[in-house]
Amino acid sequence: MPQPTRGRPRAFDRDRAILDAARLFWRRGYSGTSTRDLTTALGLSTSSLYAAFGSKAGLFEEAVRTYAERYREIYRRAVAEQDLRTVIDQILIHSVHEFTQPSDAHPGCLLSSAAMTDSTSTLDTSAHYTELHGWNERALHARIERAAQDGELVAGTDVAALTGLVQSVVHGLSVRANLGTSREDLLTTAHLAHELICRQLTSPTP
Structure with missing residues (x-):
């Protein structure tokens, strides 16, 4: 009589593993997430x-960089647009869509996660997020400055203040998303x- 065969092990899905790990890190922080927690959530052995x-530190770093870099990509694409109205529109609208991704595809916002107040010797999460935020702000500032030079802005517009205004709106939208405001x-x-x-901005030429 043939012996029953064992079920095939679940195929390893790296993207899914990073998402599941990020959920734990975001909720519990790095220190509060044990290797056992991770292997249980990911369905992996410790050796795998x-x-x-x-x-564990390598997985944490990959999770942070994977999801934080999605915000950088929003700015990278937006500042390549031809007019400043579209640049600002893309940043605001795409940020909202990123903040409100369904839970089965996104671990939540890193900004308000436990990982932001935790610490690890391999990756300073707050420092990485600060670097990311700085890159986004510099990219937007440079784009607004170019718009001013091209005559898209009212004469005398404070480029730094306008940049800060856009950034403040983005961060406010993030906070409201974390509080459960609908998309x-x-x-x-x-x-x-x-x-x-x-x-x-100046009025468009008829």
Whole structure:
């Protein structure tokens, strides 16, 4: 009589593993997430986890960089647009969509996670996020400065202040998203903010 065969092990999905790990890190912090927690959530043995990511610290670093870099990509694409109205629109609207990703595809916002107040010797999460935020702000500032030189802005516009205004709106939308505000409501706010901010631009030539 043939012996029953054992079920095939679950195929390793690196993206899913990073997402599941990020959820734990975001909720519990680095120190509060044990290797056992990770292997249980990911369905991996300790040896398989180490083979895939090198260590718990390696998995944490990859999770932070994977999800934080998505915000950098929003700015990278937006500042390549031809007019400043579109640049600002893309930053606000795409940020809202990123903040409100469904939970099965996104671990949540890193800014308000436990990982931001935790510490690890391999990756200073707050420092990485600060670097990312600085890159985004510099990219936007440079783009607004170019718009001023091209005559898109009212003469005398404070480029730094306008940059700060856009960034403040983005961060406010993030906070409201974390408090459970719906995507629809956030988009309504983003569209209104875009309209008000763009009043600082010069009127388009007929």
